[in-house]
Amino acid sequence: VEICVCVKRVPMVGGAIVVTPDGLDVETTMAGFTVSPHEECGVEEAVRITERLGGSVTVLTLGPSQAADQLRDMLALGASRAILLQTDGAEWGAVATAAAIADTVRERRFDLLVFGNEAADTGGYQVPVRVAHMLGLPCVTGIKRLEVVAGADGSPDRIVAGREYAGAEETFDVPLPAVVGVKEGINLPRYPSLPGRLRAKRATIETVELGSQPPDGMVKQRLLVPAASGARSELLGSGADAVPALVRLLDDLGVLR
């Protein structure tokens, strides 16, 4: 099974988000970066599929030159090739991102394209679907269970994908090639092995230079952190001594049975 997993470099924001003085970006000068959580699970899922059925995993990202770090992280998890669609670091809209990805993967004959369901930062919920339409492939998103099924000749034929709906699971039976958007929880990603990390360090990353960002129909004007309630928390006490006050509070809230 030849699988391409698309990942995104996002800042690790920790306890608070700080916006840059111009109000247009998240302050990242002191932040580390990581891959969106859904996508790390996507890479793990792809690696597990190829461990079982053979084939290989390619990871692809669209981002600045530093996004090569995240590609190497994913190579350390077991991907074997990496492609960087290099930008100047400006945020690309969903339509342009999907077009650049579709142009890159079109000629490479993947059986399965895996995306995170939505990026942790922009939360656009649409790149996998747009890529699927550009390539004329079926697509299903929100996936928390994925199985690749082989056909009569033993080659990968279709997927059975499951997602949560109204407290139950709904399943989709989709012929390959196909596009899926996966969610965290589909698996528990492994820690990279030492040989994996060494291999990732030496690996060549195929880089495609993209021009500047094409115009998008949605223009960001300003980012703002929602106002906190302002009220400080009320201290009920310290240690087990606080329990009587805590019980009174629970009683007042009407949650004691």
Add this chain to the structure above:
Amino acid sequence: MTVLCLVETDADGIREPSLRALSVARALAGSAKEEAEDLAAAWVGVEAVVEGGSLALAGVDRGCAIDFGAAAAYAPAAWARGLAGLAAAGVGEGLGPVSAVVAAATDRGNEVLAHLGAITGLPMAANCVSAGWIGPGRCQLVRQRWAGSLLEDAVLDATVALLTVAADAVSSEQVAAAGVGVGGALADVPVSRYQPALTGGDLLVQAAQSADRRAGASLATARVVVGGGRGVGGPDGFTMLEELADLLGGALGVSRVVTSQGWRPHRQQVGQTGTKISPELYLACGISGAIQHMAGCQGAKTIVAINTDPDAPMVAKADYAVIGDLHQVIPALIEALRRRRT
């Protein structure tokens, strides 16, 4: 002009997230500079799935049942094809052309509108909390990033604006009050039927319902959630948190570090990549309060933090705090609650 809102339905009629989407769609329709736009609701299935009275309550002027004939299962591309056809053909006599298509930011709503965006080539804004017209084809909106930990002001320029509405954009009180003052009497809303032309690939992806009911689905609707984080220290510590949750008739929720350590299953995760909760009480034990987690629990009415670190973000963000080790506080609390019962 007409704002068209996709509503998801179940046995009880319009689902809650779609009522919120209708609320934002109605505000968008009412924001037009010259004269207010009409609001139409569309759903997939037969006309009778949605009662005219509930449409009137939500301020809807016209209903439209999108009918695929035999194929009744959820099929994202086909649903989008139906909306695209409806938007192009117009919703019905007397209504102007479609200016916007709105849906709830659920798995289905986001997915269908993404397909609609891909089919039409139009941009789509996911997880909006508000939207209004600032000119023909120009929509000023506020949308969530980082699952609501950050807001974005943006302008959407498109012949048809495609928006999904975040679950927490509108409070349930606002939804309940929506019908008051809209159109006076609760007359039944006219409902028409639309049969879209599908292409071959549109029904390639269809949902089948699995019998497998997942435990933990109650987390999203629990009245009380007892949360455990890194401070619990390991898989064993969750036994007492579960016991406390049982005593309070609630559910156990955990932070992301707990699921990525494999201490608890992912379905118990509260946060941006887990479940969003909205209980009366969230008791957060040994949870630092990273924004990833807060995105999942900011819907709680009251948050009580139990933490050894008085400077933890969770302590600052909570309504009440106990500074101390949960391994001492929780057993004492369990004992006090048991004594109260006897």
